[in-house]
Amino acid sequence: MRHRRRLLLILTLAAALATAGSIFVYSGFYNVSALEQHTPPVYQLLQFAMVRSVAVRSDRSAPDLEDRERQQRGLVLYEAHCRQCHGAPGMAPEDFSLGIVPAPTAIAAIARRREAAEIFWVVKHGIKMTGMPAWEYRLTQEEMWDVVAFVKQVAHLTVDEYIDWRRQAASSSVAQPMPGSAAPHPGSSRREAVDRGRVALQQYNCISCHTIPGITAARNHVGPPLGGITRRAFIAGVLDYSDANLVRWIRFPRNIDPQTLMPELGVSETDARAMAAYFHAVDGTD
């Protein structure tokens, strides 16, 4: 009897909490405006959760980051990909990044506060619900460590020293990054290709236009749904279906149809094949 009553009490409490939670969410009471601050306790909790999540997941070790050439390569990459949000000594980030919440941390602060391995993890994985993207699909492992090597130096640089570094890097022939060159090594196993394809579809933002089975955020109707695409006779109405043609379409839609509204996203051959493998898996046509 006592057990029943206690159980009833717990269930009632749970139902009350669920109702309160639903009302809280549905009423729009929580303000998502980026003009409104978090309350301090909420802010600190979110920051702490983020720091802990990164700390627990990053490796303890980092390669040698003292090599000056590595740091210069990192500077070139930083200028191409990071300065727009994180700024540089004496240099503001781009206008668009000024309103982002949470604000992209000033790079000198990152350099001083975070371990190299943690910075590497954040560069590679990005951080959900912030503007920090994952770079794993766009930079190689080595390139990401190059960026980390540079970042660790930036806190030591005055404005003049930074300008000097830039000039040196520009004059030395440091290779420019190729889009889509990254890679978790293309797995030789089909399972790895399918998993890679699933992530690639999200990383190249296919999800923002298409509905794709098995991918949470892919519930959009800008373009047609992609479930069943490997069973269709035509791709985009103009190419006979074949895996090779699907890869071609994914990579160079505007070459095939100049009128198409599908943009060219710099998808690498490896990633396009992985996407095809994923489609086969969800369609059951593998």
Add this chain to the structure above:
Amino acid sequence: MMPDWSCTRRLPRPRCLAVYLVLASSAGCGSEVPQAVEAGDPQKGRALIVQAGCGSCHRIPGIATARGEVGPPLNHLSRRAYLAGVLPNSTANLVRWIARPQSVAPGSAMPDLGLTYAEAQDMAAYLYAPR
């Protein structure tokens, strides 16, 4: 793309809030139906779609025999931003596409079926609100 939230501004018909929340959680819970096709009759449209054999190439909601997988499925057409990959979604554009696909996208696998614009209007009306 921001989903259409206009449907969440008022309390909905379904009394059950939980059901509503589940429905509303899918992106764009309202249908962004373009301006009504004045002359389009969805009932006639459905019959025309069946007659014209659209189902041999397309899956079409509300028509069980339409199971073709030559072209893309035609579900949620009212929500799509673009038609045939090249046209912004609007009634006029859908009618144009159905009636004269080869003039919109020459070389497309979608054939000109010799439909009149009136017939295309009826078919478009059905596709935007299939039942």
